[in-house]
Each structure stands twice: as C-alpha cells, then as structure tokens.
Amino acid sequence: MKLRDFILRRVLLAITVVFGVLTITWILAFIVGDPVTMYINENTPAEAIPAIRAAHGFDEPWPVQYFLYLSNLFQGNWGVSGSSSNMPVLEILALKFPATIELAIVAMIFAIILGIPLGIISATRKDQKIDHFTRIFSLAGVSMPIFWFAFMLKYVLYYYLAVNNLPHLPGGERYDTSTYLDFEFITGFLLLDSLIQGNIPIFLDGLVHLIMPGFALGYLTLAIITRMMRSSMLEVLKEDYITLARSKGLREKVVIYRHALRNAMIPTVTVIGLAFGGLITGAVLTETIFNWPGLGRWAVRSILFADLAAINGFTLLVAIIFVTANLIVDLIYGVLDPRIRFG
Amino acid sequence: MTESREDIVLEVHDLFTNFYTFEGTVRALDGVELFLRRGDTMGLVGETGCGKSVTARSILRLVEPPGKIESGKIIYNEIDKQTGEVKPIDILSLSEEELLDLRGEKIAIVFQDPATYPNPVFRIGDQIAEVVLLHQDLRYDVIDMKIEKLEKSLQGESDPDKQVHIKEKIEYYRELRKDPPEPDKKDAKAAAFRRAVNMLNLVRMPSPESIAMQYPHELSGGMRQRALIAMALACDPGVLICDEATTALDVTVQAQVLKLLNHLKKEIGTSIIIITHDMGVVAETCNWVTVMYAGTTVESCATKNLFTRPLHPYTDGLLTAVPKLHENKERLPQILGSVPNLITPPSGCRFHPRCAYATEQCKSVKPKLTELEPEHWVACHNPLN
Numbered sequence A: 001m002k003l004r005d006f007i008l009r010r011v012l013l014a015i016t017v018v019f020g021v022l023t024i025t026w027i028l029a030f031i032v033g034d035p036v037t038m039y040i041n042e043n044t045p046a047e048a049i050p051a052i053r054a055a056h057g058f059d060e061p062w063p064v065q066y067f068l069y070l071s072n073l074f075q076g077n078w079g080v081s082g083s084s085s086n087m088p089v090l091e092i093l094a095l096k097f098p099a100t101i102e103l104a105i106v107a108m109i110f111a112i113i114l115g116i117p118l119g120i121i122s123a124t125r126k127d128q129k130i131d132h133f134t135r136i137f138s139l140a141g142v143s144m145p146i147f148w149f150a151f152m153l154k155y156v157l158y159y160y161l162a163v164n165n166l167p168h169l170p171g172g173e174r175y176d177t178s179t180y181l182d183f184e185f186i187t188g189f190l191l192l193d194s195l196i197q198g199n200i201p202i203f204l205d206g207l208v209h210l211i212m213p214g215f216a217l218g219y220l221t222l223a224i225i226t227r228m229m230r231s232s233m234l235e236v237l238k239e240d241y242i243t244l245a246r247s248k249g250l251r252e253k254v255v256i257y258r259h260a261l262r263n264a265m266i267p268t269v270t271v272i273g274l275a276f277g278g279l280i281t282g283a284v285l286t287e288t289i290f291n292w293p294g295l296g297r298w299a300v301r302s303i304l305f306a307d308l309a310a311i312n313g314f315t316l317l318v319a320i321i322f323v324t325a326n327l328i329v330d331l332i333y334g335v336l337d338p339r340i341r342f343g
Numbered sequence B: 001m002t003e004s005r006e007d008i009v010l011e012v013h014d015l016f017t018n019f020y021t022f023e024g025t026v027r028a029l030d031g032v033e034l035f036l037r038r039g040d041t042m043g044l045v046g047e048t049g050c051g052k053s054v055t056a057r058s059i060l061r062l063v064e065p066p067g068k069i070e071s072g073k074i075i076y077n078e079i080d081k082q083t084g085e086v087k088p089i090d091i092l093s094l095s096e097e098e099l100l101d102l103r104g105e106k107i108a109i110v111f112q113d114p115a116t117y118p119n120p121v122f123r124i125g126d127q128i129a130e131v132v133l134l135h136q137d138l139r140y141d142v143i144d145m146k147i148e149k150l151e152k153s154l155q156g157e158s159d160p161d162k163q164v165h166i167k168e169k170i171e172y173y174r175e176l177r178k179d180p181p182e183p184d185k186k187d188a189k190a191a192a193f194r195r196a197v198n199m200l201n202l203v204r205m206p207s208p209e210s211i212a213m214q215y216p217h218e219l220s221g222g223m224r225q226r227a228l229i230a231m232a233l234a235c236d237p238g239v240l241i242c243d244e245a246t247t248a249l250d251v252t253v254q255a256q257v258l259k260l261l262n263h264l265k266k267e268i269g270t271s272i273i274i275i276t277h278d279m280g281v282v283a284e285t286c287n288w289v290t291v292m293y294a295g296t297t298v299e300s301c302a303t304k305n306l307f308t309r310p311l312h313p314y315t316d317g318l319l320t321a322v323p324k325l326h327e328n329k330e331r332l333p334q335i336l337g338s339v340p341n342l343i344t345p346p347s348g349c350r351f352h353p354r355c356a357y358a359t360e361q362c363k364s365v366k367p368k369l370t371e372l373e374p375e376h377w378v379a380c381h382n383p384l385n
Ligand SMILES: Nc1ncnc2c1ncn2[C@@H]1O[C@H](COP(=O)(O)OP(=O)(O)OP(=O)(O)O)[C@@H](O)[C@H]1O
Pocket: B019, B021, B026, B028, B046, B047, B048, B049, B050, B051, B052, B053, B054, B055, B065, B066, B067, B244, B277, B342
C-alpha cells in the first residue's frame, strides 16, 4: 500500500532530522565553550583537567571528536551533571522525564478537549455571543505570558483561598508528599503507578495536583488550537464541497462533523504537533512556579549552575520530542488528507 | 401558465433574492418566472451575473448569507408513485427538516467547477453511497446481494450436502424478499456502495469499481464531472439542475457529457435544467429555453422558436452576438452598453438603458412575462415584429 511507503519515508526523514540536531548541538557545544566542562566542576583540580580532556578525546582532531560524541551518545553516555552531584545526565533525564511528560499530556488533553469544540462552536455561531466570548478567551490565552498567568492562578486558587480558610487547590508538587510518605514509583508516571498499585486516593490526589499546572501550561495551546480551529472551520465552511454536501440533503450536523471537520482538522493537527514541543519548553516556567519535580525545573537549575552537560542533554531531549511530535503529526496528516500521501 | 400540474414538474413564480453586502443590497433576482415541463431539457441562458446560479441555488434553498430569498413561490409537483396523484410541494414554506427530503432526492444539482466540488478527503464511491444511503430504500438491494453471494458460492461447491444447504438458504432469502426487513447498517452501506459503482458505470466511467475506491484528486476533470453527475443522479431525482456543468471541460469531453445527460434523461426519467451561456449547447441539447437578463426572465419558449423568431430585443441581441461559420465579419456585433449594477438597477424594464426599442413606459413600468404567442412567453412592452 502507498500509505506504508509514506510512513517509511517520514520515519527516515525524522531520523535525518535527529542527526541534524545532534550535529548542531555538538557544534554549539564546540563554539560556546570547552566541551571538557561537561565532565568537570568547580572542585576539579586544575592539574587533572588535561587528563580528563585526553580521556574524553577532546585533544583529538574535530572529526574524531565528532565521531566520539556520537558514539558516546548512542552508548548512553550523555555526560554527568555537575549540579546534580555528578549523576549521569541520561539517568536524571529518565528520572525526571515522566513528571514533565505527564504534565504536558494533561495540558495537551485540556487544550484539545476544550479547544477543538470551542473552535467549532465559535465558527458555526460566528458573531454570536458564544463566539465573542470564545474569541476573548483565546485572545487572552495567546497574549498572556505563561508565568504571569500561572502566578495569578496560584495566587487566587491557592494562596487567596487558603488564607481565607476556604477549600483550595494545592500550590505545587505532584502529590501530597507528607500524607503519602511511602508511595513508590514504578514507571515514574504518578497516575499510572497509583492505578497499577490500586491506590485510588493517591490517584485522585495526583489529579487534583495536576489541575492548576496543567491548565496554566495548556492555556496557551488551548488558545492556539481554538483560534486555529475556528479560522480553518470558517474557511472550510465556505468551500464548494460543503454546498455540495448540503445539496445532497445531509443534516447540518453531518455536514459540519463529517464533511467540514475532517478538512478543518488538517491545519489544526499541524499546530497541535508544534505545540506539543512547545509544551515541553513551556514546562520550564510552569514547573518552576508550581514546584514540579520535572525536567523543566531541573533545566532551569542547570542553567543557573552553567551545567553544560545537563543543558546539552535537555536540549537534545526536547529536540527529539519535537521531531517525534512532528512525525506523529505527519502520520495523522497522511491519514486525514489523501492528497498528502502521494505528494 | 395554465397547464395542469401533471405536465409541469417545477415552477418558479415572482422570485426575489437579495445579497446584503457592504456596498449595498444586491438585488440579484427580481421576479424570476420559470417552469420546467416533465421530461424536458430546458436551457437557462443569459450573460454572466444575470442570476442563473442564484436561481438554481434558490430552488434548493442553498442561498447562503449574506444572501436571502425575499419572496416568491417555488413549487415542485411530485407524482405519487402508487396513486399517480400530483402533490405540489411549496419549497419556500418547507421546514428545514422537510427540506432534507427534497435535496438530492427530488431535485439534485451539479455545480459549475469539478475541481472544487467533491470533498477531497473522501473516496468517490463513499460520496455517492452517502446520498444513496440517505434517501433510498436499500432493503431489496441487501437481500439481492446476499442471494448473489450464495449463488456464487453454490457454483464453487461440489459437496451435494452443502449444495442443498445453500439452496435452502437462497430459498429462504427469496421468501424474505417479498417483505424484506430493515437491513443492518453494515449491509446497507455495502448495498449503497454497490449502487454507487452501478451509477459510475451508468455515466460510462471506465472500470467503475476501482474509480469508486479513488479520491477526487486522482481523477481528471472530465471524470470528476461524471462522478458528480453520478452523485446527482444516484437517487433518480425528478429534476436535475446542471449549473454550467460542462463549462470547465474541453469541447470533446463537454459534448460527451451532454450526450450522456440526454441519454440518462430517458433512462431515469429526469427533467433537466441546463444552465449555460453557450447558445450552441442550447441548440444541441435543449428543447426549451428560458432567457434571463439582470435577475429577470425575459423570454421563454421552444428552442426552435427562439432561434427563428426571438421576440425580446435582448434575446435578439444575444443571438446576433453568436458567431456563425458562414459569415465573415470584421467584428462580432455586441449588445451596446454593459451589464447593469444590481445594487442600483435600472427602473422599469432593467434592459431599457441598452434597448434600441425603449419608450418612456419602459423606464417606469416593469413588463410582465406574458404568453404573446402560443407557447411563447415574453416580458417586453414593445416586442419585435
Ligand atoms: N455571495 C454573493 N454576494 C454578493 N453578491 C452575489 C453573491 N452571489 C451572487 N451575487 C450576485 O448575484 C448576481 C447573480 O449571480 P449569479 O452567480 O447567479 O450569476 P450567473 O448568472 O450564474 O453568472 P455566471 O454565468 O458567471 O455563472 C451577480 O450580480 C452577483 O454579483
């Protein structure tokens, strides 16, 4: 089938892009500073540095260095993080990654589940009250800085309610660590792990903790999806094939949800893919504000400590997530739009 | 029009449609009158912008905002298949719900541009099947399909015991066919798809089975146009409106499609309205013509009559503007002046600023469409001859 060739081509393309990213991060590390700093910290004696340099091949000519860099990466040697008591970077990434992904997925679910219907309703009731409301809501989403919005949310839903002794949302963390002292992670995904262990209270507690950071992180994406969905829906509803669908005697609901939606989803899916990568970077701020023990907060700390290995590792991971998200988008795209597969 | 409703399948009286734009109100239709006799192929002609498409869309109530049908009457005269009684349907007073039964089933339309009309993300076959599934009774199709399948397996079966078993099953379905039950969704879908393939075959599509599985972008313009015609004819509509259905095609394909339409008309028993500004197409395919000018009907008669004895000054100008092979003129004559702006249309007869026969009366009084000669309707104060 032609769909298989299409998928194969996109996967190959994605691999090429990842290689490109690896090369660029290597060049950057080469330009920005001495790559040996990935393996030393302020306590390393100056006399030891040449030996470390030689041990990692940093005194070799650059093609050899590039090859060493790649082979190290593929062998899982991503350097050690000086700011996290010299733990291997890959290990930390694996440890912190689930918290961030969990947050990003929840944010994405918020954004998609609210954004797509809002966009459709807004387009089909253009210039009516609900449309005006939706447009203000989404304009606010794209124009408010995420850190400011997150602070406001936290101030009202946590601090203000808490000082007035009202029921309030938790102000941070993934779950109530003081109540559930002995909770053990398996996969690192709290919601999943609590369900596996049949621990419903922690599951619910985890959900409650996700509401505020999830929404704060997802609001921008929600706004982007809503606006995109609205405008592409309006565009599609003007198309001739919609008139044709109506001329067949199809119900307006069928015209919108079968004939228009599929076409309008095509540009929206692109935006969703790009936004998912954006969510991981957005998590840097959200996690810092909500004390979320994820990658973002760790990356901020690494930057403050000029921990090059950690920054490099984070950059690579984000790049890989970006590429993967776009690959998935391409595949969905191919399923949605038959014209793409042969292009 | 004094004829009985049995002869006339579709009639439009005094139809007004406006478009409310920023520049002002476009008075696109200004009292359009037309009728279509059962079994006829009628040409609807006129210059670009005269309101042919708006008329077609108004008939199906497909005028979208900022457009609005203001007033008038559109009647579809349906003949009850069992009793043979004529039931007039007043289209403009139908509810949204009732309208759904009219569109695609009783009146179908083929639009101007095959490039933009089929939905790009669905297979051709599914798009045709969709309209079949919506309007047609598929109970018999489903049973026939089952019987066919069993008969096929009977041929490949050598075990006599099993043969008997299959024969019993066929018998059972034959019995069931006398009063078939509602089919389930999957069977109905398969039956509708089978009909879609049949329709593609009917419009002379080469290898209809594989075309049905293809997407619109994989077909050529002419094939797409045929697919759209197949879609429109899928439910045996009483009236088929072709809005410049062939204009986008090259001449040979155009001729093929037109021939096909007239052939299908006999097979399905549909009456056809062909919208065009090509008088050649009218001469070749239509037995009746209605001429429009700036949102009004100016003349309506048999095609032969129109070409030999036009009574309206505009029609006369329109016909002399058609080039003839045996004449060798430096320049083609044209109707002087230009198409009026429909936001501030001329008063009285909308043609008066361009008409050589205009009198004072023409500027203030709008002429009514009247049967000046037998079977020849004209809207003019000073008709030719
Ligand atoms: N969506 C719209 N908005 C504003 N005016 C419109 C709209 N659609 C049609 N009109 C106006 O209605 C009038 C009739 O248009 P219509 O499309 O029916 O012409 P037509 O006879 O089909 O022309 P053509 O031969 O070019 O297809 C035109 O003057 C046009 O300006």
